Amino acid sequence: MEIAYTVWPYMKSAFTATESSEEERGKFEQGVREVADIGFRNIENFNFTVIQFEDYPEEFERIMRENGTKLVNIYHCLTGDFEKDYALAVRCCDFLNRHGAHLMNLEVSRRNGREATPVAMQEVCDQVNKIADLCVEKGITLCLHPHYWTFCETADQIAFFAEHTDPAKVKFCIDTCHCVLGKMNPCETVEKYVDRIACMHLKDISSDENEHPEFPIKRCRALGEGIVDFRKVHEILKDHGYDGILCVEVDWPRLCNFDTAQISYRYLHDVLRLR
Numbered sequence: 001m002e003i004a005y006t007v008w009p010y011m012k013s014a015f016t017a018t019e020s021s022e023e024e025r026g027k028f029e030q031g032v033r034e035v036a037d038i039g040f041r042n043i044e045n046f047n048f049t050v051i052q053f054e055d056y057p058e059e060f061e062r063i064m065r066e067n068g069t070k071l072v073n074i075y076h077c078l079t080g081d082f083e084k085d086y087a088l089a090v091r092c093c094d095f096l097n098r099h100g101a102h103l104m105n106l107e108v109s110r111r112n113g114r115e116a117t118p119v120a121m122q123e124v125c126d127q128v129n130k131i132a133d134l135c136v137e138k139g140i141t142l143c144l145h146p147h148y149w150t151f152c153e154t155a156d157q158i159a160f161f162a163e164h165t166d167p168a169k170v171k172f173c174i175d176t177c178h179c180v181l182g183k184m185n186p187c188e189t190v191e192k193y194v195d196r197i198a199c200m201h202l203k204d205i206s207s208d209e210n211e212h213p214e215f216p217i218k219r220c221r222a223l224g225e226g227i228v229d230f231r232k233v234h235e236i237l238k239d240h241g242y243d244g245i246l247c248v249e250v251d252w253p254r255l256c257n258f259d260t261a262q263i264s265y266r267y268l269h270d271v272l273r274l275r
Helices: 008-016 022-038 048-053 057-066 082-098 118-138 155-163 176-181 186-196 230-239 257-270
Strands: 002-006 042-046 070-077 103-107 141-144 170-175 197-202 245-248
Touching: 002 070, 002 257, 008 022, 008 042, 008 048, 022 042, 022 048, 022 057, 022 257, 042 048, 042 245, 048 057, 048 082, 070 082, 070 245, 082 103, 082 118, 103 118, 103 197, 118 141, 118 155, 118 170, 141 197, 155 186, 170 176, 170 186, 176 186, 176 197, 186 197, 186 230, 197 230, 245 257
Parallel strands: 002 042, 002 245, 042 070, 070 103, 103 141, 141 170, 170 197, 197 245
Antiparallel strands: none
16 A cells, blocks of 8 residues: 545636746645655645646656655546546646546546436436546546535445446556545444445544534544544555555645644554554
């Protein structure tokens, strides 16, 4: 197992950027430098990394080289505009191949008040399968990422996606925090899908369900500061021979990004004996 860190929380303004800018590329470099100084050597980031660095591959490689890091994953998402989403997926795959990485997480469309009916979920499954075919063609492993607010959120919905996507082409990235938000036990979810997991997102979450009810993902915490039993999660993965990425992601740090990454690294090193 290898540990990684996702640096998109350093770059929240990049979500709305349509063009590359020196400012956003600088935020990425700052994030990589900070987590590398802590001890992380593998980097995940959102699909806007492609927008920022697609035309600046030498700058991207310089950042990786100078900080002793490597890209392992791009996080992509469906937005409801599949033609646009597919086109960006192509760019993500090409970017991954150019920089020696092979994983792409995929978050499916957010419900935005719509009901997750079998018909609606099947439509999204069809989109996932099309992107999975693209990833196979490009030599990329696609990891479906169950996520709060989406059509793939609860235990029943994840089971539907598992049944209606090809296990040879569509793997899973289970997120411990989103398991809790989806009213699931993270350990039980990992145990159920462990043979299909190709990437893990590790983030803790507070026990207070009344905290940030309007935006519950803000309940996320650095590792060891919430209720997730990471020892058990790690044990399940190890017992099943999992040898993939364990990526720390803390969407809304209570402290600064650096302190949050440092707390999580110490937990991985001191408690789980990973580095």
